[in-house]
Amino acid sequence: MNFFLETLKVLFLTIYLLFESIILWFIPSRRKNVSGELVLITGAGSGIGRLISLEFARLGATLVLWDINEEGNKETSQLAKKNGAVRVHTYTCDCSKREAVYKVADQVKKEVGDITILINNAGIVTGKKFIDSPDTLVEKTMQVNVMAHFWTCKAFLPAMMASNHGHLVSIASSAGLIGVNGLADYCASKFAAVGFAESVGLEMLALGKTGVKTTIVCPYFINTGMFDGCTTKWPRLMPILEADYASKKIVDAILKEQVYLVMPRSLYLIFAVKK
Numbered sequence: 219m220n221f222f223l224e225t226l227k228v229l230f231l232t233i234y235l236l237f238e239s240i241i242l243w244f245i246p247s248r249r250k251n252v253s254g255e256l257v258l259i260t261g262a263g264s265g266i267g268r269l270i271s272l273e274f275a276r277l278g279a280t281l282v283l284w285d286i287n288e289e290g291n292k293e294t295s296q297l298a299k300k301n302g303a304v305r306v307h308t309y310t311c312d313c314s315k316r317e318a319v320y321k322v323a324d325q326v327k328k329e330v331g332d333i334t335i336l337i338n339n340a341g342i343v344t345g346k347k348f349i350d351s352p353d354t355l356v357e358k359t360m361q362v363n364v365m366a367h368f369w370t371c372k373a374f375l376p377a378m379m380a381s382n383h384g385h386l387v388s389i390a391s392s393a394g395l396i397g398v399n400g401l402a403d404y405c406a407s408k409f410a411a412v413g414f415a416e417s418v419g420l421e422m423l424a425l426g427k428t429g430v431k432t433t434i435v436c437p438y439f440i441n442t443g444m445f446d447g448c449t450t451k452w453p454r455l456m457p458i459l460e461a462d463y464a465s466k467k468i469v470d471a472i473l474k475e476q477v478y479l480v481m482p483r484s485l486y487l488i489f490a491v492k493k
Contacts, residue, residue, distance in 0.1 A: 224424065231423050249473035253278035258326065258333045260313050260370065261340030263290025265442035266389065268297070269465035270337060275303035277469075282326055282333065284311045284340070313340045314361035316369045323373035332377035335472070337387040338367045338411075348402035356403045363407035367414055375430075379422075382429035387472055388415040392438045392485055412436065419477065433472050437481040440464045 257274050261267035263285030271281055275298040285291040288310045295306045307330050311322040342362050344355045378384025393401055394408030419432030440459045459481055471479040
């Protein structure tokens with residue numbers, strides 16, 4: 219009986235949020251103030267992670283930057299300070315290792331405080347056909363692209379739930395919504411990241427933790443160097459995204475507490491047809 223009632227509750231919330239999103243599509247969204255918020259960004263040492271860090275620096279947020287590349291992370295920290303950040307904290311962390319994530323997370327909580335916006339951005343790509351992908355790289359892809367999300371959320375979500383205030387952001391991919399030739403392990407990891415983020419978001423709603431928001435980002439390929447050599451057959455319909463444009467759209471979606479962000483917008487139609 220309880221299972222039946224919980225199922226009805228989730229269905230009702232899903233339908234309600236669907237109609238709400240349709241209505242809000244036509245109404246300009248208010249952007250939240252993130253000044254003073256503690257924003258943790260994984261993979262902050264380069265690419266989209268760095269650009270997102272700089273966007274939040276301009277908004278007055280306290281930054282907690284994680285990356286396995288210590289030098290790159292320090293460079294992002296310096297750039298963030300030049301862009302207006304008052305407080306920036308850097309930590310070297312291998313997000314593929316659960317023990318490392320938990321250890322550095324405990325250090326952050328002691329030295330900085332409870333994270334209020336968690337942006338799981340760190341990611342890697344093998345870039346090989348499935349049959350040619352080394353087992354070690356397949357495992358690494360899953361560990362960085364999805365399992366790290368489990369460990370960071372386990373570490374920081376309890377405090378968000380306790381205060382009913384926080385934001386979980388998953389930088390996934392359009393490859394997490396549709397299979398792509400030559401990216402079997404990457405697609406699998408991003409499908410998992412999207413499913414995990416959706417599930418946790420619904421769990422927060424079911425528990426009444428409406429102050430804990432979720433944003434799932436699914437962009438097409440971004441020109442950051444990660445997908446060098448990739449081309450698109452339909453450049454007008456599905457262009458390779460410029461990193462600066464993508465980072466601004468991502469931060470804007472977070473400020474608007476947008477649940478899903480798909481880039482470019484033409485992909486919404488493609489995924490609707492697929493479903």
